[in-house]
Amino acid sequence: MTHALTRDSVAHMLDPQAPAALVATLAADARRASQRLSRLSTEERRAGLRAAAAAIRAEADAILAANAVDLERAEGLSPALRDRLRLDGARVAAMADGVDAVAGLADPVGQVIDESVRPNGLALSRVRVPIGVIGIIYESRPNVTADAAALCVMAGNAVILRGGSEAAESNAAIHRAFAAGLEAAGLPAAAAQRVPTTDRAAVGAMLQAEGAIDLIVPRGGKSLVARVQAEARVPVLAHLDGINHVYVDGSADPAMAEQVVLDAKMRRTGICGAMETLLIDRAYAHAPALVAALAARGCAIRGDAAVQAMGHAAAEEVDWDTEYLDAIAAVALVDGLDGALVHIARHGSHHTDAIVAADPAIAERFLAEVDSAIVLWNASTQFADGGEFGLGAEIGIATGRLHARGPVALEGLTTYKWIGRGTGQVRG
């Protein structure tokens, strides 16, 4: 019997169809669960998430034990990766609190977007409904298991979770608690499923599952997002790069410019909302002081000729297209707003760009003409975050042009349907 099972599992591993069949089964279960979820009231979904949060708290020891196994296996990883992977009591408690916080958000499902009564008496409305089945593909942070599942389920969607292999034991333990909590509250356990294999082919199968999975959200580094965007037949919400610019106009207040630029670059250098390129109006009198202040805060400067003339290192062409995620900034002087617009149009990544200016006409042109998901006037690019935008949480930031843009939270995880209520109307 043991022998036969072993042969079966080897055959399963060698069968190139197996990941597709596995994903098809998960997706079919998820579709049924999503249909049940879509009929639940707000309070029923909230109760499910609160039970999931409680289960995570109750299973904290098991989750930490699983995490210890992952950490032991991960001895070869870098300290940064190990830190992302590591859980402790406080992190598990924060994860459960996060699930409770999502349960407390305003519910977009059932919201009437608009309504009208047609001249023939047909009463029409557009009503928000869940999207259906959402796939989350993520890397080593195990907290994504709970965060992403909570957002998807709160918006009435079933979720299929595919985390990184380094965190496999942690993710399994968190998922087990989460799904058990949902089930205890009467929600379908298949509302939150985990891909039970670290076979990378399962990711490919998810990306190809058109019609079975409605949306994929990748959470992780650039190589993951790039692979997902390149291979996916299923629609994807994501951003590849956050090559974010701050443009300091000639009209800017110098104290404000310094404050915004230092925060945008240096508050946290590793987040996608961090400034990567500083553009300064040639007419701005305080450019050398601004660049010097940035350097004094520990930021390496890579400048164009004008910035080099201030005594800083040289940028190469590639610097204008680089997301450093580090204490490095590319800095150029530009010919006013128009110069900034041309630079951003050429090098930007449609994520978050900011202007510091006292002149409102200049600022409004920047806000209108920069084609990015988020444009800011006199504020740090580091505000690019669902929590900071009042969304309560975020599943990610999207830089595509369709469906949802910028920070995506519950509303972005819904769609709508048209509902018409008549009294026998015909077109005749």
Next chain:
Amino acid sequence: MTHALTRDSVAHMLDPQAPAALVATLAADARRASQRLSRLSTEERRAGLRAAAAAIRAEADAILAANAVDLERAEGLSPALRDRLRLDGARVAAMADGVDAVAGLADPVGQVIDESVRPNGLALSRVRVPIGVIGIIYESRPNVTADAAALCVMAGNAVILRGGSEAAESNAAIHRAFAAGLEAAGLPAAAAQRVPTTDRAAVGAMLQAEGAIDLIVPRGGKSLVARVQAEARVPVLAHLDGINHVYVDGSADPAMAEQVVLDAKMRRTGICGAMETLLIDRAYAHAPALVAALAARGCAIRGDAAVQAMGHAAAEEVDWDTEYLDAIAAVALVDGLDGALVHIARHGSHHTDAIVAADPAIAERFLAEVDSAIVLWNASTQFADGGEFGLGAEIGIATGRLHARGPVALEGLTTYKWIGRGTGQVRG
């Protein structure tokens, strides 16, 4: 010189990269035009469309002459296809009127979706903006050239038009007038471009133009839509099938049921909103009379066992999944609402489904649980149309779950950006 030109054009035709290079050039011009368009006021875009409409009227003779060439070349085509292709004075006038009508629609661009002031004073708003560059791939109806271009440009987008080869001369003449009208009103001519080749590889190049074209809308028959959906790397808004159901509940008023069913099936059988399958509650006492009335109107009936027992022909399994677009209906008796829901979940195409019922609890369950872009209670499925829904026009009907669903008009051709106006806020 002539010789060299000829060699160049032969080389161009044989070069598999040529369609990609052509589309890249069109798309780059379109991107620049879209940036200019996005800065124009509502009135400027309206004036552009009115000038385009005037140019179509002024060039009516040239358009009809071009159409005569297409018709002459199309002698082998079916009468139906020739009729789609044929223009006359009235059709050209209607086309120009359609462009004027789009110019009169409410402008979604600049609309504030929502706004808030964060506790730190940052004023945030989500504002509708054009999507950018839209590709339209269509078949033999030349009026799509003007209709689709008008909707795209009114929503601030540049459009790349790729019509069917049968209508090449007509499309070229309409496009020439349209673009000249835009230009005369000060809009960029590249706001509406036409792919100047009937090489089918150009369609493939459009479908692969990720990042250069933001959205593709196919307009035409199922094989076109299927090809576009199968090959596209660019997001697509479309519907493949309209396998629309009417479910007649046991509680339905018989006169209303007959009126709605006959209209849904027989008013026009060839449109995507036509009913294809009739589901009747086993508890509905008037089922034989209803099916007989449909047959008496000239509709061929393909029924399940219960319907066959009423004296009608048999349906095969494939009938439940067939979009006839003809005077044929598949008819089944089902076990009440739950039976209808199971049937529609298995065979539906997420387009338009209707219930006829007097019982509001039954009807509301149908509206909530049928997962289609449009769900109707006591109204004909033939209302599935942007004009009937008060949108003024439509670029198409979408059955996907993301971005826009059901009839898509100006709003569906926009996206949004987040705009934040601060006073020096930093995250600190």
